[in-house]
Each structure stands twice: as C-alpha cells, then as structure tokens.
C-alpha cells in the first residue's frame with residue numbers, strides 16, 4: 001500500500017494515523033512540496049488519480065482512491081479491527097458528523113489564517129472566523145465533558161480533529177488554555193503512538209524552518 005502525502009498535509013496525516021492504528025503497513029511518499037510554492041509540481045500519480053490534484057492519494061493494488069475520509073472508509077473495510085467507527089448507530093452517526101465538520105467547517109476557517117492568506121481577509125472576516133473558531137472549541141470542550149473521545153470510543157472523528165487542531169495551534173489560532181476537557185483530550189491523543197509518529201514528523205519538518213509546533 002502506498003500513500004501519497006505531504007510534509008504538512010493534515011489530511012494526509014489523518015490517513016497515515018488511521019493506517020498505523022489499524023496496523024496496516026503503508027509506504028508513505030511525500031509529493032513535491034515546499035512552503036513557498038506549496039504542491040508543485042504535481043506528482044504524476046496524484047495528477048492521474050485525483051481530479052482535484054490533492055493529497056492524500058492511496059494505492060493498494062488495483063485500488064486507487066483519494067480524499068482522507070474515503071481512505072478512512074477503505075481502511076475500515078480492509079481491516080475492521082480495531083474498529084475506528086464506534087459501535088452503536090448513534091455514536092457512529094455522531095463520529096461521522098464530527099469528522100466531516102472538522103474537515104469542512106472547522107479547518108476551512110483555520111486555513112484562512114495561514115500566512116499569505118490572512119492578508120486577503122478584511123477585519124470583519126477575520127473577527128467572524130475567529131468567533132466561529134472560538135465557538136467550535138467551546139462546543140468541542142462541551143462534548144468532551146463526559147467522555148474521553150469525541151464520539152465515545154476513539155474514532156476517526158478524533159483523528160480528524162486532532163490533525164486540524166494541531167494545524168490551528170501552530171499557525172496561532174488554537175484554543176485558549178481555558179477549556180480543560182479539550183486540553184485533556186489533546187494530551188490523551190498526543191500520547192498515542194500513531195499520533196506521536198505522524199505529527200512528530202510534521203513537527204520536525206516545521207521545526208527545520210524555525211516554525212514551532214507542538215503535539
């Protein structure tokens with residue numbers, strides 16, 4: 001199995017963490033990337049397989065897929081144990097909802113603050129995005145007030161939000177230190193071997209450019 005990834009691709013990190021959690025051997029290959037020109041030139045396999053020309057892209061024999069959430073589903077079908085969607089219908093629905101919201105609602109606001117992008121926002125847009133992020137952190141802290149993981153058992157929802165929140169923190173729009181359940185959850189997550197390995201690589205990469213990131 002080959003996973004095309006990028007050294008600061010949080011979507012690819014999601015896929016790699018999930019594969020490790022499932023004890024699936026995966027060869028991770030970084031596509032051309034640098035902090036100035038980003039993802040250029042495109043890797044030929046990424047160009048061929050993903051019409052959006054984004055990583056992650058996964059090849060497993062005849063299977064060629066892209067998109068971190070699609071990859072989650074494939075890994076779950078391939079290696080059902082340990083299960084990374086919760087057991088009950090309700091908890092599974094919640095995990096899927098939170099996984100989607102992290103990718104499609106939370107992260108797009110985070111990425112607005114990437115250096116080079118923020119300058120395109122006017123003051124109102126910046127304040128609105130910051131308010132949405134604060135609300136998201138508070139809501140997540142509430143969810144975690146009676147459980148160790150977002151949908152009860154450790155799931156893809158946790159992997160997705162950890163990767164996105166890591167990104168938010170290193171670009172300076174992470175949560176304040178007044179959300180204890182969120183903080184405990186992060187500590188719990190950062191102690192997982194999969195997270196240490198994958199996010200540790202990203203931390204080292206960023207550190208080599210003087211950018212401080214922390215698990």
Ligand SMILES: N[C@@H](CCC(=O)N[C@@H](CS)C(=O)NCC(=O)O)C(=O)O
Pocket residue numbers: 006008009010011012038039053054055056066067068069103
């Ligand atoms: N919805 C996609 C998003 C993937 C995505 O945005 N990938 C970024 C890197 S994290 C990318 O490859 N961008 C290519 C580009 O900016 O040219 C997923 O979940 O995999």
